[in-house]
Amino acid sequence: MGCEQWREILSAQLDGEETPAERIAVDAHLDGCTGCRDWCDRAATVTRRSRLALSGPAPAHGQRRRVVPGPDLTDAVLAALPAPRRLRDRLVFALRTGLALIGALQLVLGLAQVGRGPAAGHAHGALDTLTSGHLWHESAAWNIAVGAGFLFVAARRTPTSGLLPTLSAFVGALVLLSANDLVTGRVEPARLVSHGFLLTGYLIVVALSRPRLRPDGPAGRDHRDRPAWRLAAHDVPTATPPLRLVPPHVGSARIRDRSAA
Amino acid sequence: MSDDDAEVTAWALAAGRGDREAAARFIRATQQHVRRFVAHLISPAEADDLTQETYLRAMRSLPSFAARSSARTWLLGIARRTAVDHVRAATSRPRTVPLSEWHDTPDTRGSGFDGEVVLNDLLLALPADRREAFVATQVLGLSYAEAAEVCGCPVGTIRSRVARAREDLVVLVEGNPRSIRRRPGSAAG
Ligand SMILES: [Zn+2]
Numbered sequence: 419m420g421c422e423q424w425r426e427i428l429s430a431q432l433d434g435e436e437t438p439a440e441r442i443a444v445d446a447h448l449d450g451c452t453g454c455r456d457w458c459d460r461a462a463t464v465t466r467r468s469r470l471a472l473s474g475p476a477p478a479h480g481q482r483r484r485v486v487p488g489p490d491l492t493d494a495v496l497a498a499l500p501a502p503r504r505l506r507d508r509l510v511f512a513l514r515t516g517l518a519l520i521g522a523l524q525l526v527l528g529l530a531q532v533g534r535g536p537a538a539g540h541a542h543g544a545l546d547t548l549t550s551g552h553l554w555h556e557s558a559a560w561n562i563a564v565g566a567g568f569l570f571v572a573a574r575r576t577p578t579s580g581l582l583p584t585l586s587a588f589v590g591a592l593v594l595l596s597a598n599d600l601v602t603g604r605v606e607p608a609r610l611v612s613h614g615f616l617l618t619g620y621l622i623v624v625a626l627s628r629p630r631l632r633p634d635g636p637a638g639r640d641h642r643d644r645p646a647w648r649l650a651a652h653d654v655p656t657a658t659p660p661l662r663l664v665p666p667h668v669g670s671a672r673i674r675d676r677s678a679a
Numbered sequence: 680m681s682d683d684d685a686e687v688t689a690w691a692l693a694a695g696r697g698d699r700e701a702a703a704r705f706i707r708a709t710q711q712h713v714r715r716f717v718a719h720l721i722s723p724a725e726a727d728d729l730t731q732e733t734y735l736r737a738m739r740s741l742p743s744f745a746a747r748s749s750a751r752t753w754l755l756g757i758a759r760r761t762a763v764d765h766v767r768a769a770t771s772r773p774r775t776v777p778l779s780e781w782h783d784t785p786d787t788r789g790s791g792f793d794g795e796v797v798l799n800d801l802l803l804a805l806p807a808d809r810r811e812a813f814v815a816t817q818v819l820g821l822s823y824a825e826a827a828e829v830c831g832c833p834v835g836t837i838r839s840r841v842a843r844a845r846e847d848l849v850v851l852v853e854g855n856p857r858s859i860r861r862r863p864g865s866a867a868g
Contacts, residue, residue: 495734
């Protein structure tokens with residue numbers, strides 16, 4: 419084994435990273451090698467000096483070290499971050515949960531409607547039972563569709579605006595017709611209560627498709643005017659290209675720091 | 680993982696879930712560490728910018744931080760990558776600072792920093808991979824295993840890089856026996 423390898427062990431020993439076997443072996447080598455003994459002394463001196471000069475005394479919690487203590491960057495970093503996510507995320511979660519419940523309820527109501535058939539008291543006046551029965555089923559199908567749509571929106575994390583045109587037209591028409599039917603006495607107010615779920619679900623879908631509440635919403639887009647550095651998935655420290663050597667003549671940066679300090 | 684590290688990691692996880700208070704604690708507890716790391720990897724003058732950029736990157740990656748390593752080494756790994764990217768960008772840009780600025784700039788540092796200035800210059804003369812291994816273990820006091828996580832290489836590589844860095848420094852200091860004392864004097868005069 420050459421002296422270079424012994425010196426690697428000596429270096430590890432200075433950091434307390436040598437194995438017990440290595441310690442014994444290197445002690446034996448030092449007994450017979452003045453070169454390595456000498457090197458070990460110098461390496462220890464350089465190490466001590468570096469630690470002292472570069473890291474200074476290390477106070478508890480590393481708050482104010484002597485070397486390069488800079489301004490507290492906490493506020494600057496937090497200010498550059500997207501709006502508080504916590505509140506927004508909670509709100510979105512609550513809305514989606516609510517929508518899922520309403521969707522499930524709507525679905526169950528629709529299915530129950532299919533099984534039950536039109537109630538006798540509900541038969542719409544002059545219509546014969548055949549037409550009335552089919553209209554009943556058609557309305558059940560709509561209830562099922564809307565329930566399924568709500569569940570779909572609640573389950574997805576992506577923007578939900580795709581359902582909006584159909585839902586808006588449906589809810590709008592239903593509200594107008596219900597108001598009309600209420601005035602002309604063609605529907606009991608109790609029947610309209612079930613539309614309340616539909617309306618609530620619709621409003622939640624509208625809220626969820628607002629840009630501020632989208633998962634990939636403007637949070638990431640607020641800072642377009644900032645210097646563009648991007649964070650890709652590989653920026654997480656797994657890939658490890660080597661640092662390139664800065665040649666000694668690239669000294670302007672170091673000089674600037676001298677005047678800045 | 681020490682108690683301190685465990686606490687910092689807990690803050691990082693909470694911050695990843697959107698807890699701003701935890702994010703603030705996380706930054707306060709780690710920023711001097713990050714600053715010293717990038718200061719010695721690149722230069723003290725750019726330490727603030729690089730530190731801030733490191734945190735902006737880290738904050739974006741926090742939601743996916745899974746605490747497989749301590750948050751401290753995870754963060755230092757991001758700091759290292761920020762430094763790597765900085766060097767890459769800097770070397771691809773034409774230099775605009777005139778060389779004369781070198782000589783005209785008076786040294787306004789307090790004398791307490793002289794040793795640091797010289798040692799920092801010596802460090803910058805090291806090959807980058809040895810420098811980062813040396814700074815991580817000697818200046819930041821990381822274990823070889825932690826430094827290996829930060830640099831994304833095997834522990835044995837850190838061990839040999841630290842040894843090489845020591846060899847280089849021994850040679851540099853011996854080669855310029857007066858370098859430790861001479862610089863501050865010449866700058867003042
Ligand atoms: Zn030897």
